[in-house]
Each structure stands twice: as structure tokens, then as C-alpha cells.
Amino acid sequence: QGQFVESGGGSVQPGGSLRLSCVAHGNIFSSMSMGWYRQRDLVADIGQDGSTDYADSVKGRFTISRDAAGTTVYLQMNDLKPEDTGVYYCNIARATWKARWGQGTQVTVSS
Secondary structure (H helix, E strand, C coil), X not given: CXXXXXXXXXXXXXXXXXXXXXXXXXXXXXXXXXXXXXXXXXXXXXXXXXXXXXXXXXXXXXXXXXXXXXXXXXXEECCCCHHHCEEEEEEECCCCCCCXXXXXXXXXXXX
């Protein structure tokens, strides 16, 4: 079975908002830093301690969070721009390896 199931994408106008969710199947991920990626570009990540980091392009607009168990990760996306368009994936971050990629969730921002 796949490790990650992403959801919450959709089509919105510029300035709109979406909230993405990622369910990570496997309790090993609760002890790992997790990230959201657009294609192969890291957008945001969050550590086991709750520390966060963001790509310059999304600072002030996106917020990453995770549940208490650490196996569900969220990305609140506000003030969306056309350049945010892409397929978003979750996976391990702050490490030298990646688990198998999920199917991702499509985000489209256009007028």
C-alpha cells in the first residue's frame, strides 16, 4: 500500500485559498520531518518539534502544520497565485531519503 494520501486540491481564482491534507501511513513518519512539495520543489516543511520552514515564494501565505500523532500533515494556502499551480505531494523532509511518492493533489490557480 502507498505511504501517502494527499487531498484537498482544486481550482481557484487568484487570491483564493485551499487547505491540503496528507495522511502518512506508517508510524515511522511520526518521528520524521515532513514536507509539502510542488513537483520536486520543497514548499514547506515541519519537524517533529513543530519547527517550520518555507520557500521564499510562499512565506507569509502558506502555513504547514501536523496533528499530535505526527502522521497527518496540512498545508493552508492563502492568497494563491498562478505560479502556485502544480501537483502537490507530501514526503519526508530534512533527510537524505524519500519514501515512495503518493499520487499528489492538483492545485490550479487561474482566472
